[in-house]
Amino acid sequence: MMRRFQRTIPDVDANWATNIVVLLLIFFIVITSVDADMGLERRLPPPVGKYTPVKVEPRNILNVFLTDTDELICGNQIVGIGELRILVKAFISNPKNNKELPEKEIKKIPLLGNMAVTSKHVISVQCGRNTTYQAYIDVQNELVGAYNELRDNLAQKKWGVKYVDLSIDRQKAISACYPMRISEAEPQLSKGGKK
């Protein structure tokens, strides 16, 4: 009598699975949008009527105005977008305690001790109704950039690292030194603009 040999187990044909998975893979690669949701964060003022407008001293306000033709007016003069960051940095930090620039207040900040902070400054951004969005975002970007640079400088001075690399407690301390105070005012009615 012939003895049956024990056969080796046949290979499972895995090609079909590979093909399907590859197809799915390609599908998802195509569908994936890598653009992570990034942007400039802002906080709007509370609804009208729920708060009383605070009076701000003139030295504490920096008016930034964008005209309908995308011209930038900072304070009283026309400036280029490249100059804005320097002006804003000087305004926020007021290094020489200039009488024209925002007043400083000594504040006790955890981890840092007593710091002179321009806690009452306000940067007011206004624009016409026909200002383009790109110009507005450029201005907002420069403002955020100015704050980020000041915070980075302080972080480098105190701990020798960049602001983003600090622990959360330290980040809070640094941002308390340079509080972001940008006002989102309503647009002004301008000539030629439609209501």
Next chain:
Amino acid sequence: MKKRFITHEKLETSKLNAFALPTIFLLLLFFFVMLTNIRKDKLQVGAVNAPQATELSAIGKKAIVTTIYIGKPVGKLATPSRIQLNNMILTVAGVETYMKKKRAMLQPDEYSLMTVMLKVDKDTPMGVVSDVKQALRRANVLNIIYSARPE
């Protein structure tokens, strides 16, 4: 006896082992599935080209995000609207009522997490954008993000 030995050897000549391949592809597949966020709403307003900026921050993970698109005006209506919210083309007043409704559905401790992502075309006049912003203010939804592309 000899014959048997030969057949055995024939079976031993194995194919290239492809078992690992599906696994690798599956891993890649999962990776891309995780990465993908399927856009539920199709863009109905005109093209939205995000403006460029450098100082961007990512959106918070816990945020309850509503996306508002403002593109180029479309439609044959007398007053073309260019604001889109969840597959609907809305007016400024419509945005306000929608956000108020959405806010009413949430728990009070979730109010501060509500965030509106504004995806606005870079050539839009600011008048439209500020109208939307004022509507959001009236609806008491105060966190906004101006969507932008890194340069």
